[in-house]
């Protein structure tokens with residue numbers, strides 16, 4: 106079966122998008138791994154399937170498969186790419202909602218040809234937690250689930266971090282078992298300005314950007330470094346992502362991720 110796809114990237118986090126509204130495609134883990142393979146397939150961090158929503162809670166739904174073949178509840182950069190893809194296919198830029206494993210996400214066109222998404226309400230936030238690592242027995246770590254789980258470490262210089270080695274240790278740490286966590290190393294550049302490098306579960310490597318990780322880092326910084334909305338975050342690709350939010354001092358709401366989402370190329374998969 107020939108399946109048309111669009112390869113997209115948002116701040117360097119890349120995805121294969123498929124309009125599955127009428128195809129009835131159900132990809133196996135092996136197929137997803139093959140498609141995402143950078144040598145044998147298209148190459149991507151994940152696959153996003155655009156589907157009809159059956160719950161009545163949103164306009165559309167997606168299925169999100171990562172490059173290891175597993176599913177994940179949410180993806181911030183993927184959601185912006187999904188927004189651009191749906192806009193492109195429908196031929197207009199009207200706001201819409203879609204259902205993810207983490208709840209309903211709202212998409213809107215933003216200035217400068219960017220896309221804005223409203224993330225699910227953050228949960229399980231924990232700051233100034235400690236974890237013992239091979240490099241130090243008591244390291245301060247913060248945590249937030251912004252659709253998917255994120256550990257956050259503040260470091261003096263993100264360039265000095267071995268993201269793959271340290272990220273993998275934390276991702277597989279007993280502290281976050283059994284589901285594991287994404288891991289973010291964050292440098293404060295100034296008030297309301299961060300640089301970040303992220304190790305992603307499901308890709309099992311550093312990626313060039315992680316949108317939900319950026320959101321987690323910003324919300325933690327609001328509590329630990331008095332950050333206020335909006336916050337600009339420099340990601341590993343060199344792009345900048347923006348997070349805006351409402352904060353009543355104890356709860357966050359209306360958390361939005363704004364940034365680029367671009368089509369790289371289109372093609373046909375043989376499935």
Ligand SMILES: N[C@H](CCC[C@H](N)C(=O)O)C(=O)O
Nearest residue numbers: 180181182253307315316317
């Ligand atoms: N790249 C994503 C996160 C994917 C989620 C995933 N890596 C996991 O939690 O397993 C983002 O932009 O938010």
